[in-house]
Amino acid sequence: xxxxxxxxxxxxxxxxxxxxxxxxxxxxxxxxxxxxxxxxxxxxxxxxxxxxxxxxxxxxxxxxxxxxxxxxxxxxxxxxxxxxxxxxxxxxxxxxxxxxxxxxxxxxxxxxxxxxxxxxxxxxxxxxxxxxxxxxxxxxxxxxxxxxxxxxxxxxxxxxxxxxxxxxxxxxxxxxxxxxxxxxxxxxxxxxxxxxxxxxxxxxxxxxxxxxxxxxxxxxxxxxxxxxxxxxxxxxxxxxxxxxxxxxxxxxxxxxxxxxxxxxxxxxxxxxxxxxxxxxxxxxxxxxxxxxxxxxxxxxxxxxxxxxxxxxxxxxxxxxxxxxxxxxxxxxxxxxxxxxxxxxxxxxxxxxxxxxxxxxxxxxxxxxxxxxxxxxx
Numbered sequence: 001x002x003x004x005x006x007x008x009x010x011x012x013x014x015x016x017x018x019x020x021x022x023x024x025x026x027x028x029x030x031x032x033x034x035x036x037x038x039x040x041x042x043x044x045x046x047x048x049x050x051x052x053x054x055x056x057x058x059x060x061x062x063x064x065x066x067x068x069x070x071x072x073x074x075x076x077x078x079x080x081x082x083x084x085x086x087x088x089x090x091x092x093x094x095x096x097x098x099x100x101x102x103x104x105x106x107x108x109x110x111x112x113x114x115x116x117x118x119x120x121x122x123x124x125x126x127x128x129x130x131x132x133x134x135x136x137x138x139x140x141x142x143x144x145x146x147x148x149x150x151x152x153x154x155x156x157x158x159x160x161x162x163x164x165x166x167x168x169x170x171x172x173x174x175x176x177x178x179x180x181x182x183x184x185x186x187x188x189x190x191x192x193x194x195x196x197x198x199x200x201x202x203x204x205x206x207x208x209x210x211x212x213x214x215x216x217x218x219x220x221x222x223x224x225x226x227x228x229x230x231x232x233x234x235x236x237x238x239x240x241x242x243x244x245x246x247x248x249x250x251x252x253x254x255x256x257x258x259x260x261x262x263x264x265x266x267x268x269x270x271x272x273x274x275x276x277x278x279x280x281x282x283x284x285x286x287x288x289x290x291x292x293x294x295x296x297x298x299x300x301x302x303x304x305x306x307x308x309x310x311x312x313x314x315x316x317x318x319x320x321x322x323x324x325x326x327x328x329x330x331x332x333x334x335x336x337x338x339x340x341x342x343x344x345x346x347x348x349x350x351x352x353x354x355x356x357x358x359x360x361x362x363x364x365x366x367x368x369x370x371x372x373x374x375x376x377x
Contacts, residue, residue: 005221009229013203017233026199027234031241032248034192039185039253049133050078052090052099061107061148068144069100074136091123098122098133116145174342185255186341187310189245190334194304196234196241196272197279198296203230204283205292224369230283231276238272239265249341258344267336267350270357274329275300277364284372308334332356 017023051070055062070077078096081087087099101119109115120137122130175182221229242265249255279296286292306312307325314322314331325331332353339345347354 002222002225005225006229006232009221009226010232013230013233014236017237023199026195027237028240030195031192032244034195035185035188035245035248036252038188038192039181039249042180042184042188047073048076049074049098049129050096051075051133052079052081052087052096053077054081054084054087054099054101056104057102057106059107061110062102065102065106065141065144066100069137069140071140075133087121091121094123096123097126097129098137100137110145110148116141181253182255182342183338184310185249185253186337187308187334189249189341190271190330190337191301191304191308191310193238193241193245193268193271193333194275194301194330196238197275197300198293200231200234200276200279201283201286201292201296201300202289204280205286205289208287209289223372224365227280227365227368227372231273231280234276235269235272238276239268242268255341257341259340260346263347263350264336264340267333267354267357270354270361271329271333271336274357274361274364277361277368278329280368281364281371284368303328304330307331310334326356327360329357329360332360 017027053066055066066077069075075098079086079090081090081099084101087096087101090096091099099121101121103117103119106117109117118141120134122133124130246257246261246264250257279300282296282299283292286295303325304310307317307321307328308330309325314325317325336350336353339350
């Protein structure tokens with residue numbers, strides 16, 4: 001195998017990418033655009049949910065409770081209604097997403113330490129917003145009731161601390177505020193960097209369509225050298241996108257990077273080696289660019305949503321599905337990106353995933369070279 005031959009094919013492919021503006025745009029800017037799109041779509045927090053309140057108690061306690069519920073930016077008091085009909089009308093016209101009904105005797109029951117009667121009505125057409133509102137209302141209601149209980153016990157001369165048999169202290173490591181973007185965006189980085197795997201499959205399909213593959217094979221370049229040379233430009237563009245997407249995650253979305261960036265680059269090379277080899281298998285069998293794009297989307301890019309552990313933990317998957325997930329380079333790379341971004345672990349923790357990428361890369365390359373030779377025989 002000659003490095004000179006591999007570099008000759010790589011240089012040819014680089015010149016094509018440079019001259020073809022559509023391909024250049026896909027190679028350079030698509031991962032960045034996808035990261036921005038998915039990051040804003042997936043990690044956007046629900047805020048300013050419009051809230052209607054029907055206060056049938058009309059007591060200082062109920063008014064204090066309403067003030068407690070609407071603190072912050074998550075729930076906004078849209079209107080104070082006078083009847084259930086007004087709540088129904090507001091929900092039907094989508095003026096509010098959630099309503100709270102405070103029944104008569106709310107204050108007396110709470111001060112008597114009996115219960116905290118409360119009704120919450122949500123718009124089921126937006127279950128995510130409704131669930132968000134119910135969760136926040138429940139937590140703030142518990143806080144309000146706890147404060148009321150503490151005050152009543154102190155009035156009665158009872159020390160609230162002496163009545164607590166369990167003292168629970170929660171400490172959250174790595175992501176203290178439990179922000180979704182800190183967890184999801186490193187996973188999204190591993191997913192959108194799968195774009196080169198889609199593009200590399202187009203290279204062989206393009207050679208088939210233009211009838212230039214036979215001319216390449218008439219040269220002294222071997223089959224494996226041709227495949228590796230075709231992968232070269234997308235390896236380079238992929239590494240460029242690693243730097244760009246990491247900078248966007250850190251600067252634009254304020255995601256911390258606690259690990260070694262040099263180690264990240266090294267493991268990213270292994271990831272692209274495995275990913276591009278996987279894309280080459282598709283290019284070997286498909287002879288049109290449209291079909292290659294469609295198939296690589298189904299085989300390479302789409303599984304990144306469901307099988308790489310970004311949205312659904314690998315541990316919760318059935319054993320067969322988990323084995324399929326571990327055969328994808330993105331599954332191992334998602335663990336690497338999260339480990340370096342969030343926890344800052346080193347090679348002593350990430351080396352098994354690097355080994356897995358090396359094994360997958362050589363296995364996919366061998367399969368691509370074998371079937372490439374068979375199809376040309």
